[in-house]
Amino acid sequence: MKVLNKENFYDEINKDKLVVVDFWAEWCMPCHMLxxxxxxxxxxxxxxxxxxxxxxxxxxxxxxxGIFSIPTVLMFYKGEIVNSFVGAMPESVVRREIEKALEKVKNEGN
Incomplete structure (x- = not known):
């Protein structure tokens, strides 16, 4: 996973592909689970x-x-948030949320 910071964040989220960003902190146990x-x-x-x-x-x-709870995952496409979730979710839920975001991206292109 690519590590983002203020130098590269905006370039990364503005890509012409889905970018899944995990907002986390070292002390956050649910972050380590996700x-x-x-x-x-x-x-x-x-x-x-x-x-x-x-x-x-x-x-x-x-x-x-507006990140107040972590982990928060925001999914970007061309700089716009297309999906998100908060908390350490099971793999099946995370996969479904990524698939939903991909579907929105695909529909936007049509």
Whole structure:
């Protein structure tokens, strides 16, 4: 998973593909539970970019997107949020949310 910060965040989320961003912090136990799920799905969804942003190190970005609970996952396409969820979800739920976002992206292109 690509590590995001204020230098590269906006370039990454404005890509012409789905970008799944995990907003997390080192002290957050649910974040540590979600990370391996996202890493596994990253191998499965080859045309989706997976990235993470440490909210303690980048509070201005977290505030801009209204991140108050972590983990929060925002899914971007061309800079726009197309889906999101909050909390450590089971793999099946995370997969379904990514598939929903991909469907929105595909429909936008038609």
């Amino acid at each position: 990370a391996p799920v996202l890493e596994k799905l990253e191998k499965e969804f080859k045309d989706v970019e997976f990235a993470k942003l440490n909210t303690d190190e980048n509070p201005e970005i977290a505030m801009q997107y």
